[in-house]
Amino acid sequence: MRAPYASDPKTARGRRFAEEESGFRSSFQRDRDRIIHASAFRRLKHKTQVFVEHEGDYFRTRLTHSIEVAQVARTIAGALGLNQELTEGVALAHDLGHTPFGHTGEDALDLLMKPYGGFDHNAQAVRIVTSLERHYAEFDGLNLTWETLEGIAKHNGPVLGELPYALADYNAEHDLELHSHASAEAQVAALADDIAYNNHDLHDGLRAGLFDEDAICALPIVGACFEVVDKKYPGLDPIRRRHEALRRVFGVMVSDVIDTSSALLAASQATSVEDIRHHGAPVIRFSDAVWADLKVIRAFLFTRMYRAPSVVKMREKVTVVVNDLFPLFMSDPLLLPERWHEDLKGCDTETAVARKVSDYISGMTDRYALEQHARLFAK
Structure with missing residues (x-):
């Protein structure tokens, strides 16, 4: 049964551009479907999660990560009586704005874009779904509902202080009430992201040989899960043992x-989604004990995986790719594909050009960025 504080598509705030609604899909279902069919969503297949996409077929990419986040988010939303379609849509869209090469690419592009307003992948996701996707006859973007846009913009909490330009530009025309918390559905998507990457990064790190089972058995939660599996299935095949333990994590x-x-939801006495937005604190959370354990797991992953010598070496390599491509396109924007040239005609300042170049580079997949760099900088 749907909780009173769940988002209801029947009372949604609508879309920026009015459309006739479907007779067999709710507005949140349509949002989810539009995200899945978006070009930016397909490109996540070839974008880094931790390992650069070509390093192995079994490692997570941004696409498989997003699908795992959505699955976890739907489960939690269903258990809490929330709207699963809205939750799933926000979860699927949460990484649309990521650059090639994951956070490494984002760090490099943000530094290059500092004179022009910086780069933020959450804000870029809003830019993609409101402007850069151009497939529909009557509008740019996907024309998502206000609730889905709100969730993409502030699933990690209120966005305060100086806004990233990609978010500020849109918010000036369509107020997403960035000062408040998002719906409980969007908060679920944010926590599902934490759950997914803490789990699958352990799995990918094991597969990559960056650490072994003995190392992670010393971690809170993880060690106890391995003990349960060993007691129930003594002598289990190592691959099955690993999977059984990590699914318990x-x-x-x-x-x-x-x-x-x-x-927390019961204590909030919320009777509407507006009560959730203005509650003043998140209503979707880990317990203090599990959050403390997750901090230990994250510290382990940071040291043993994200800063592993092989990962750092690849980070250095791909940073060069972004650092080379950006100034090259700034010096000659017509090197961008022809379909970008019409947009460039309206760029009357260096900042406007830089933001178009940023849109182009951030939309690249890992392999496309590497191919373009090899082509443009061939010796």
């Missing part, structure tokens, strides 16, 4: 969010 985190958030 997933279960611990999901159950904790459901139990903790159920209590």
